[in-house]
Amino acid sequence: GTNQKNPCSVNGVTYQDGETFAPDCSQVCTCQNGFYGCSSRCPHELTKPSEDTCPEPKLMKVKDECCRQWTCQKIDTTHAPPTTTLAYPPWRRGEANGPCPQGSDWTPCSITCGTGVSVRTIVDPVSCATAQEQRLCLLRPCEEKFERETCTATVKLKEKRRILYQDCISVKTYRLRFCDTCRKRKCCFPKRTRHRKIEFQCSQGKREVFNFMWIKKCRCAKKCYGEVENPGKRRKERERNKRRRQESLKRRERERSKKRRERARNKKRRERERNKKKREKARDEKRRDKERADKRGRRCKNNTQ
Structure with a gap:
């Protein structure tokens, strides 16, 4: 009949009208009367970071991830404390893939309160080229006390708030978790974290998407943050x-x-x-x-x- 819709043929595979399919892991497509339209599953690849906060941005493939990540060839440490060393951790232990070296773990946050920076080294498995990837981290707000009945290492905000970083502010509000400082003679730092992408509104009307360390659980120890993160020390201990x-x-x-x-x-x-x-x-x-x-x-x- 005249109302019959035409199917779509993509790479030798036929899809019916209205059917959704994924030709690869980075996009999803929908067939519409013989034609198909696709949307990206990696929209952050289209948003190039600002040269002010990420000099020489470059898209690089990350192992076990479909979407490529923006990496900065040079890390701007002007906003970090003068005593902070960002390239802290040793290389990961284990066997490398072929002749390429392995990347590094995330460094400890550059500052103990407020929004800082954490970096890691990633390796292109094809060309063996190395680059540094950075993310924002927020262990705890500065000059803020959390009123609670019991002292725990992890504290979750009761209300949502925006994240501030230099001249940028997060577009959305978040209910964050922090590592408290109520334990006497002990340092509290993240034990479990995950990686999130958060959109920021910066000066001059620019929108930036930053990687962010989302805290899930904290721990307290006699050694301060960063000292216990050395895998060599942990193994020897x-x-x-x-x-x-x-x-x-x-x-x-x-x-x-x-x-x-x-x-x-x-x-x-x-x-x-x-x-x-x-x-x-x-x-x-x-x-x-x-x-x-x-x-x-x-x-x-x-x-x-």
Whole structure:
């Protein structure tokens, strides 16, 4: 009939009118009367970061992710404290894919309060080219106390608020989680985080999309944030604790063996003493029987005389 819609043929595959399909992981398409339109699943690829906050932006493929990520070839550290070292962590442990080196983990946040920066090194698995990727991080607001009945490492805001970074402010409001400082003589820092993309409204009417470290759970330790993040230190500490536990187990086992041997010796000694007493008792009984027999014999002899 005249109302029949035409199907779409894409890469040898036929899709009916109104059917939705995905030719690859980065886009989704819909067939409409023989023609099809597609929308990107990676809209951030079309929004180039500002040169002010991300010098020389470049789209780079990230392992195990479909969408490419914007990376900055040079990191602007003018807004970080002078004592902050951004390129902190060592290379990841493990076997690299081919001759390429492996990327690094995220560094600790550049500042302990307010919005700072965290970076990591990523590697192109094809060309082995390396680049630094950055994200914003917010451990806790500065000069703000959280009123709560109990002290916990993780605190969640009761109301939504916007995120501030330099001359930018987030377009939406968020109910964030922070790492509190109520624990005495301990430092609290993120234990579990996830990666989010947040859109910011910047000066001169620019819109920027920044990577953001979203805190899910915090932990507190005697060592401050960054010190416990060194995997080499953690591994050595675990090995040292393992050796200590093994030595303690061996020492306790030696003490238990010594006690078992001592109990066995004491048992044998008591057994010997009991047997000795039994033998002495038997000899005494035999001697008394002999003496009684001798007395009876002398008495009978006297009576016969």
